[in-house]
Amino acid sequence: MFASFKSIGSYIPEKKLTNFDLEKIVDTSDEWIKKRTGIKVRHIANHDQATSDLAYEAAKIAIKRANIDKNDIDAIILATISPDYLCMPSTACIVADKLGIKNIMAFDISAACSGFVYSLSIAKSFIESGLKKNVLVIGAEKLSAITNYKDRGTCVIFGDGAGAAVIGKTEDKNEAILDVMASSDGKYSDLLITPGGGSKYPASNETLKKEMHFMRMAGNETFKIAVKTLTEDVIEILRRNNLTSSDVDRFIPHQANYRIIEYVRNKLDFPKNKTVLTVAKYGNTSAASIPMAINDAYENNNLKYGDLMLLDTFGGGLTWGSALVRFALK
Ligand code: UT7
Numbered sequence: 053m054f055a056s057f058k059s060i061g062s063y064i065p066e067k068k069l070t071n072f073d074l075e076k077i078v079d080t081s082d083e084w085i086k087k088r089t090g091i092k093v094r095h096i097a098n099h100d101q102a103t104s105d106l107a108y109e110a111a112k113i114a115i116k117r118a119n120i121d122k123n124d125i126d127a128i129i130l131a132t133i134s135p136d137y138l139c140m141p142s143t144a145c146i147v148a149d150k151l152g153i154k155n156i157m158a159f160d161i162s163a164a165c166s167g168f169v170y171s172l173s174i175a176k177s178f179i180e181s182g183l184k185k186n187v188l189v190i191g192a193e194k195l196s197a198i199t200n201y202k203d204r205g206t207c208v209i210f211g212d213g214a215g216a217a218v219i220g221k222t223e224d225k226n227e228a229i230l231d232v233m234a235s236s237d238g239k240y241s242d243l244l245i246t247p248g249g250g251s252k253y254p255a256s257n258e259t260l261k262k263e264m265h266f267m268r269m270a271g272n273e274t275f276k277i278a279v280k281t282l283t284e285d286v287i288e289i290l291r292r293n294n295l296t297s298s299d300v301d302r303f304i305p306h307q308a309n310y311r312i313i314e315y316v317r318n319k320l321d322f323p324k325n326k327t328v329l330t331v332a333k334y335g336n337t338s339a340a341s342i343p344m345a346i347n348d349a350y351e352n353n354n355l356k357y358g359d360l361m362l363l364d365t366f367g368g369g370l371t372w373g374s375a376l377v378r379f380a381l382k
Pocket of ligand 1: 080084088204208270272278308309312336
């Protein structure tokens with residue numbers, strides 16, 4: 053028995069934040085942002101929308117497309133760095149309640165941009181061990197809530213959104229999640245960090261004054277490690293599955309920066325028409341970026357049943373990972 057990627061859904065908030073809007077807020081330009089990141093627009097949730105609201109909308113679509121009753125879902129794993137509440141309850145529990153699913157395992161995981169791939173790894177194990185039958189995996193972020201719109205090094209990159217998938221079981225290897233790799237190195241934890249509000253620097257007037265509740269990123273250092281790790285990840289997962297780039301139908305990398313994707317794509321010989329690119333229109337949505345990209349490809353008839361997807365991710369922690377997944381939505 054194999055775990056299988058049965059469906060996909062996403063939610064993109066209506067409100068757009070363009071490069072031209074950002075020009076009015078910080079010292080930046082449309083030209084700089086496009087040239088250095090490839091981003092043109094990102095979407096921003098309303099004030100009254102929390103991460104669970106975005107996740108709920110994406111989840112509803114994924115469940116409908118999976119063609120299962122919501123009560124057949126027996127676990128929810130939600131990856132986010134912008135949960136509704138800092139410590140508890142988990143956003144996954146809130147989403148379960150919004151969906152009207154009772155008495156199931158529901159929890160959040162914190163692996164930054166790699167959260168969706170990490171969640172896939174857990175869901176795969178749950179299904180293959182027989183512990184669970186249908187796992188709802190969600191990547192959802194309201195990054196605008198933790199973005200400092202005075203910091204041009206971060207605010208031009210990040211956006212909001214959510215993506216969700218139902219992971220079920222199959223006997224058919226042509227519908228299987230073939231492999232997931234996930235790893236980390238805490239030595240670089242300072243490169244991407246939201247320092248305030250946790251047990252190290254509990255919320256205080258001082259943490260507020262120092263704006264420690266916002267994300268901070270050493271962009272250029274992160275960039276250099278990202279291109280290296282993303283490339284090595286793909287080489288390793290293809291090697292250990294006896295596959296090559298040409299066996300992959302869709303290369304779906306984390307949408308952090310167009311230049312990072314281009315570097316990795318060229319290094320690994322993925323043609324542009326096999327590479328899913330959404331960074332220009334959504335920006336970097338952290339844990340939501342890969343499922344949003346999968347959904348985008350699906351809705352644009354760029355991904356079909358049986359296609360072999362290669363997911364590749366990298367983010368705060370530092371964390372990274374990759375996955376070889378057959379798309380099993382008919
Ligand atoms: O999602 C998880 C992981 N995150 C990533 O993978 C993101 C990785 N990093 C990046 O995408 C890029 O490093 C950034 C887009 C954040 C920055 O691009 P960069 O090419 O690495 O720029 P830089 O930080 O080296 O800065 C180059 C110059 C600097 O000016 P000087 O010192 O050369 O005069 C910056 O002050 O660009 C300046 N700069 C900007 N200028 C206009 C930095 N940000 C901006 C900006 N607008 N928004």
